[in-house]
Amino acid sequence: MTHRLVTLAALVVATAIGARARAAEAAVVRHVPPADVTAGEPLELVAEAPPATPTLTLHYRSAGSGAFQSLELVRRGERQWIAVVPASAVAPPGIDYYLAAGDEPVFASAAWPHTMPVTATVHEERRGRDLVRSRGRRSQIHTSFDWVTYGSPTQGGARLVDRYYRIDADFAYRLWAYPLEELRVGYTRLLGETPSETCTQDPCTDDAGFKVAGWFELGLAPLEGVRLDGRVMVMATQSGFQPGARGEVRLGVREASHVALGFEYLADVGSSGFFRLGWGTVPDLPMSATVEITNLPDAGRDTGVRLYYDIARALAHGVRIGVRVGYAARRQEIAGFTGGASASVDF
């Protein structure tokens, strides 16, 4: 009797040990996460597990959000199991996932999934950041009005005017075909009145500027955050057809913090150079301060200086309005007001 009991006990113990060993073996699922996963490419995840392993399931989601999606791993060879995450799900910033055998997590867990960073190509990452910055809006219509007066100089005892206004209207499309970032096409009207340099009747003023100028601008960005804007203009001035050009080198974003240096040449209408510092540290309230050296609206006039401050307000639906106030002078004793307004809509 005792012998039988001992034999029975031994059998029970042996069975229990064997079952436990098999369970332990089944539980060991070995998975080495891949590295440097590229966005938009199918992702192959491989696990090594004994044949006796119950169904292996991959649970994955976009990093940090949403519910997990499930995908059953399929056998490949004696010990390998494989799952392929569809390319559409492989997107920055990464994928959270874990593996489960049956209901038991065997690699990471739903509570603490493994996050695999997903990187895009340099250009795709940059385009992604640009999309975020522009809030997905690639087109812009913009218009601005500027009023500049240098005060009232006297000539022969008479007070004269020295002023002009300028209207710009343009359309821009963010191409993001780097280094070509943006295309812009626009229209400018610049008309003014300034003391004459040529008339014989003293004192007198001349009309200056042009009624119509068309232009085309390329926005090149060889590096993200470094922007070169180049503009070619054609215009019908007081003396006839004339070309013009404008260039700007900018670090930062035009509608936020940036520093820019630029010039504009408008044939016989004049030239200007400017330095601008902009900051976007107050949300939805970008500001900038500009120092400009210019002889507009007539290339024959003395060079003066314009100092102006811009502030804009971002409204809903991509609409932004702005105002400008400043000061313009050709000589220390005579100065005038600079003011303006602008509006744009991004869509």
Place this chain on the structure above:
Amino acid sequence: MRILVALVAVAALTASAAAEDEIVHGTVVKIEHQEVYLSLGARQGVTDGTQIRIKRTIRLRHPITRAQVTDWIPIGSATVTQAGEVMSRAVLGELADEVRVGDRVEALIDRPDARPTEPPPVFVPERPAERPPEPPRDPLAAEVLGIFASHTGTSLDARIAGWERYLSTRPDSPFGDAIRRDLDTLRGLRDQLRATPGRGLQQVATVSHTPHRRAESGRPVPLVFVLDDPAQVASAYLHYRPRGARTYRRLLLSREHDIYLRGMLPADVVRPPGVDYFVEVSSPSGRSGLALASPAEPVEIEVRSPPLIDRFGPTSGRSSVKLGVEYLDFATFDTRDADHTDRMYAANVDFVYRLDGVVQSIGVGYGVMAGRGGLADQVWTMDLPPDRAAFHYGYADTELGGTVDGVALSVGGKLMAGVDREGFGLGGEGRFRIGRRDATNLLVSATQLRSIGRMADVRFGARPARELLVGLSVGATDFPTGGDIGVKLGTELEWLGFGNTSMILRGSWQGRSIAHGGVGGGLGLGFYW
């Protein structure tokens, strides 16, 4: 069956030997070079060739009750080379570095005289010593107590490995904080014990791991290591550093499903040009060593520099606007007869944006300077009115700098474009600063403005209180008309205690001769955001 017989025989022999031996206890009394002197000698039965064990008493806390517990750790063993009557000497070799005076010494003495003539006594299990009552055991407490009990008499490395393994699998244990404190104590003891720090680590285990080649700056990098032989590893540490750092930081890796070690490179070390790491493990016996890479040859992840555009991100504390007005009179104390008018005023508004890196700030501003006089001894009359000058200008400003041997150095410049009575003109300013702008610093600057004149200035700045900036300056200038050179001594106080707004107060004395001097002052407002 044969094995059983052999085991019984070994047990019997062991029991017999134990009955003939005696363990004598002494202490280490002196260490000289690689030899140690013991308080044991022939009187206790120690002879040349006697094997000794050296132990050290340590005091620990009970992991559950936190009562103080005395225990010991093995230091090593040696052989007595020369036994005296009451003392003896043993050669330790490299072990001498780890032994301290006061360490316990035990020697197993063979005593033939004590050999029993009677049959060996029947083994009676020793009645366990009565222990103080322990708090009620829950499963977690029982596990901790089991680990604690298993550590008795084991090495520091083994104890550390045991607790590290526990923490890596039970990071949220209610006993975790206490065990972490005990771990610090144990590590401290180990550091004291190891007289030769930086001992080269050997590879003691291997892990499977696919390293990232690159990472995004400022984003944490999750890492997984798969143990090739989990039984060999009790705990593991991830050692990491930003590339170029001299030392590594470490992180206890979490252990999951027995074979996985998981951790994360924190975002603050993931910065250009890269981040390095390696994995160190401890075996259950406490032996520590490498499992992946090494301190000298770590795994390297490249970290791309963030795009330049990020430097212009909407970070607070970078922007400021300052408005100021100042009036200087060079003739306040000129008591001579006749008109010696000599004064000027200046007003300006400065916009500054600060950046990280070599370019420390970029600014733009507008200003006006105007004045009359400018000569020390000239008498102004109706026919000879004081010279007048004025300059209205805008400017662009930048400052470049860095740190040399911990000292901040920077150079800056300002290009001014403006108009005076004759028309358009330029001006400029150059400056050199030692020290940080918002702390103690010395600034040397030189300015030239068309029709206004020149000025050279040395300014000492300090921050005696958190909300107060003080500036003291000494300068020479021929402002405001480029006339006679004078001296200007200035003081500036800026109070930063109004939230984002500061108040600036200026005072000065300036003079062109002993008879021609005066005072000045100014006010300003600063806005920071």
